Amino acid sequence: MIDINNSLRAIISFSVIALLFVVIGTVQSWSVALTIFNLGIISAIMALGVNIQWGYAGLFNVGTMGFAALGGVAAVLVSQPPVPEAWTAGGWRLAVSIALFIAIISMVVIVYKKTTKGLIRNISITAIIVPGYFVFRFFFDPASSAIESVNPAVTGFLGGLGLPILFSWIVGGFFAAGAAWLVGKVSLGLRSDYLAIATLGISEIIIAFIKNEDWLTRGVKNVTGLNRPVPYEIELQKNDAFIGWVEWLNESALSAISADKHTALLHQMVIEHSGIFVKLCYSGLFIAVLITILMLSVKALDSPWGRMMRAIRDNEISAGAMGKNVTGRHLQVFILGSAVVGIAGAMLVTLDGQLTPGTYHPLRYTFLIWVMVIVGGSGNNLGSVLGGFLIWLVWIEAEPVGVWAIDQLTSWMDGSNPIRLHLMETAQHMRVFIMGLVLLLVMRFHPEGLLPEVVKREEGE
Amino acid sequence: MTPDLLNALVLITNYVIVPGLAYGSQLALGALGITLIYGTLRFANFAHGETMAFGAMMAILFTWWLQSMGISIQPLPTALLALPLAIAATIAFALFTDKAVYKFYRKKRSTSAVFVIASIGVMFMMNGIVRFIIGTNDRNFADGERYIIMARDFKNMTGLDEGLGIKVSQGITVVVAVILVGALFLFLQKTRAGKAMRAFSDNEDLALLSGINPERVVLIAWVITATLATIAGTLYGLDKSFKPFTFFQLLLPLFAAAIVGGIGKPIGAIAGGFIIAFSEVTVTYAYKKFLTYIVPEGMEPNGLVQLLSTDYKFAVSFIILVVVLLVRPTGIMKGGSV
Numbered sequence: 160m161i162d163i164n165n166s167l168r169a170i171i172s173f174s175v176i177a178l179l180f181v182v183i184g185t186v187q188s189w190s191v192a193l194t195i196f197n198l199g200i201i202s203a204i205m206a207l208g209v210n211i212q213w214g215y216a217g218l219f220n221v222g223t224m225g226f227a228a229l230g231g232v233a234a235v236l237v238s239q240p241p242v243p244e245a246w247t248a249g250g251w252r253l254a255v256s257i258a259l260f261i262a263i264i265s266m267v268v269i270v271y272k273k274t275t276k277g278l279i280r281n282i283s284i285t286a287i288i289v290p291g292y293f294v295f296r297f298f299f300d301p302a303s304s305a306i307e308s309v310n311p312a313v314t315g316f317l318g319g320l321g322l323p324i325l326f327s328w329i330v331g332g333f334f335a336a337g338a339a340w341l342v343g344k345v346s347l348g349l350r351s352d353y354l355a356i357a358t359l360g361i362s363e364i365i366i367a368f369i370k371n372e373d374w375l376t377r378g379v380k381n382v383t384g385l386n387r388p389v390p391y392e393i394e395l396q397k398n399d400a401f402i403g404w405v406e407w408l409n410e411s412a413l414s415a416i417s418a419d420k421h422t423a424l425l426h427q428m429v430i431e432h433s434g435i436f437v438k439l440c441y442s443g444l445f446i447a448v449l450i451t452i453l454m455l456s457v458k459a460l461d462s463p464w465g466r467m468m469r470a471i472r473d474n475e476i477s478a479g480a481m482g483k484n485v486t487g488r489h490l491q492v493f494i495l496g497s498a499v500v501g502i503a504g505a506m507l508v509t510l511d512g513q514l515t516p517g518t519y520h521p522l523r524y525t526f527l528i529w530v531m532v533i534v535g536g537s538g539n540n541l542g543s544v545l546g547g548f549l550i551w552l553v554w555i556e557a558e559p560v561g562v563w564a565i566d567q568l569t570s571w572m573d574g575s576n577p578i579r580l581h582l583m584e585t586a587q588h589m590r591v592f593i594m595g596l597v598l599l600l601v602m603r604f605h606p607e608g609l610l611p612e613v614v615k616r617e618e619g620e
Numbered sequence: 621m622t623p624d625l626l627n628a629l630v631l632i633t634n635y636v637i638v639p640g641l642a643y644g645s646q647l648a649l650g651a652l653g654i655t656l657i658y659g660t661l662r663f664a665n666f667a668h669g670e671t672m673a674f675g676a677m678m679a680i681l682f683t684w685w686l687q688s689m690g691i692s693i694q695p696l697p698t699a700l701l702a703l704p705l706a707i708a709a710t711i712a713f714a715l716f717t718d719k720a721v722y723k724f725y726r727k728k729r730s731t732s733a734v735f736v737i738a739s740i741g742v743m744f745m746m747n748g749i750v751r752f753i754i755g756t757n758d759r760n761f762a763d764g765e766r767y768i769i770m771a772r773d774f775k776n777m778t779g780l781d782e783g784l785g786i787k788v789s790q791g792i793t794v795v796v797a798v799i800l801v802g803a804l805f806l807f808l809q810k811t812r813a814g815k816a817m818r819a820f821s822d823n824e825d826l827a828l829l830s831g832i833n834p835e836r837v838v839l840i841a842w843v844i845t846a847t848l849a850t851i852a853g854t855l856y857g858l859d860k861s862f863k864p865f866t867f868f869q870l871l872l873p874l875f876a877a878a879i880v881g882g883i884g885k886p887i888g889a890i891a892g893g894f895i896i897a898f899s900e901v902t903v904t905y906a907y908k909k910f911l912t913y914i915v916p917e918g919m920e921p922n923g924l925v926q927l928l929s930t931d932y933k934f935a936v937s938f939i940i941l942v943v944v945l946l947v948r949p950t951g952i953m954k955g956g957s958v
Binding site: 276352 | 736738868931942947
């Protein structure tokens with residue numbers, strides 16, 4: 160009975176989402192609806208990543224923003240063409256400094272492992288780090304300034320590998336996984352709210368790093384014009400087959416008007432359709448990724464591994480007593496979830512066609528994702544996908560709806576009334592408020608979320 | 621002392637010690653709020669930065685109101701006069717969130733993670749309210765005298781090459797922080813309510829058995845926290861400038877200060893605040909000029925001699941946090957264990 164009930168809920172909820180998209184498509188435009196849909200898929204994947212950590216294992220990671228941004232960096236490093244001048248300018252110094260960096264860190268780790276807690280450990284680690292830092296800076300500073308001074312208006316960074324950007328989705332996952340391994344090694348095993356603070360800090364540092372290390376990411380100068388996995392609108396508009404297809408699609412509308420208006424209207428339609436076609440291509444790619452990750456997540460949760468994760472989540476002590484390696488499993492699930500977020504981050508930058516480090520805000524890339532997971536139903540993968548779409552829709556549409564509502568409410572005021580003008584100007588911020596309200600209401604009255612976690616039991620239990 | 625050494629000292633005082641003291645006081649007041657909530661409600665309050673923003677916003681609104689009526693307390697900023705009103709508003713808001721949100725989970729004895737997520741919801745709502753009311757732009761509300769000592773006057777007075785400028789806001793910050801911390805400790809050590817709070821924080825069950833009313837302790841904790849947050853937020857806004865987004869970014873240094881000092885321990889929060897503030901300032905300060913004064917001629921450094929670029933100041937609080945968690949998880953003052 161319970162299962163049927165749940166599937167019904169899922170079907171109804173997703174139908175509502177689909178209906179909402181149809182409404183947006185007809186009221187606003189299909190282009191807007193598709194833009195929201197594509198970003199909704201990315202949000203859903205990020206929510207899946209957070210759900211793997213929080214829903215499966217109860218890990219409180221509020222560093223989603225950082226892992227998403229690392230995925231974005233992967234998109235740049237994979238797809239941008241390399242800058243040979245920059246490599247010759249500072250390449251070897253940079254290689255030396257990175258080797259030094261790794262050497263210093265490994266020495267610290269070795270000393271940490273070989274010594275016991277106390278004064279000797281602290282002194283010897285300080286004795287490695289302090290001089291090591293200055294030696295590192297001695298090589299690193301000239302290298303980075305040499306690289307950054309190579310044609311700074313256009314490049315000023317090392318560039319990437321010049322490969323198709325689709326590879327970066329995988330690389331982004333690995334980047335995030337690598338960072339998660341480091342972070343997890345240091346901060347897992349902390350109490351849940353300490354882990355939250357630690358991951359919040361890590362994500363801020365990752366963003367600071369991306370903003371500052373111009374030699375790698377161009378920093379706040381942004382990297383624009385990344386290559387695309389789908390055709391460009393301009394090329395489609397010149398493509399005869401595409402024009403013919405648009406003509407065939409709109410035959411009835413086109414045949415009703417005179418021949419001289421025909422070309423103008425067709426041209427107009429080709430421009431519109433090329434935009435929508437490109438977005439549909441992205442949707443196709445994204446849906447493929449979403450379905451793959453969703454299926455893998457569902458399979459994993461249904462497997463013995465998934466049951467073990469839930470056992471650890473619900474009672475760490477007893478799971479540990481049963482011989483489960485709690486810390487090891489936590490690290491594993493932390494890496495997996497972060498990798499999924501990294502993939503989504505790379506997809507996001509691919510969709511935007513640019514990396515703009517200044518746009519990463521924790522409210523949007525961390526806490527909003529959390530709202531998606533909680534509202535969708537933590538522990539339920541389909542719920543995260545639902546939450547991803549729903550919350551993203553609300554987040555985007557709250558702005559026009561909010562402005563419209565304020566406009567209606569204050570329509571009795573004079574057009575130049577300062578209160579009205581101020582309210583109209585700040586109405587967009589109401590969506591932040593609405594998000595908090597939705598989160599609190601769901602937590603209070605329906606804490607299991609829209610699609611509750613499904614716990615399968617044997618018959619007769 | 622030679623003039624060079626004096627110059628170097630003045631330089632460091634001007635760019636490191638004075639800003640560090642002011643920033644440290646602001647962090648200490650903020651971290652005290654986090655630590656008090658942790659001690660009584662036992663969760664890390666993610667909405668604390670926004671509480672500070674809310675309090676500062678209230679102070680700004682009341683300042684504007686007072687200014688429009690022509691009331692001022694020259695040479696001090698009008699904001700000081702607006703503070704009591706702003707504190708009252710923030711206390712009302714904090715008590716409302718407690719009643720509407722946290723009380724429910726307290727009754728249910730939910731885990732700390734649930735509380736933290738609820739505080740994220742509160743954070744969202746407060747963030748929305750602040751942006752809705754006052755917008756996202758910089759708001760400058762400092763009036764009255766700007767400087768206690770101007771750098772130029774200091775140079776004329778002493779004949780040194782380096783000047784020492786102290787802003788009124790920095791002076792007020794330190795004085796207010798000292799008074800508040802003193803009052804808080806008197807309260808915690810000498811009054812019945814304060815002792816009840818400390819007992820509750822140390823051992824909840826034992827405190828309950830002794831007949832301490834937990835709701836009353838929580839109420840007092842919110843009142844003190846909202847007061848400190850409003851004052852800290854307003855002082856920070858006076859010193860730098862008020863921009864809603866910066867208060868969210870203060871969250872990490874605040875948490876770091878509370879944990880480094882030992883979470884749940886008020887003394888620790890104060891020590892933590894100054895440790896974090898001075899680390900940030902000293903690590904991101906460019907020592908070139910300072911070294912030029914103190915090293916023999918001909919040995920002046922070429923670069924800026926800056927350990928980390930200013931954009932990495934979050935990294936500083938974070939690295940201290942990680943080191944403390946690894947080396948001494950309970951923090952300096954042996955607070956709650958990790």
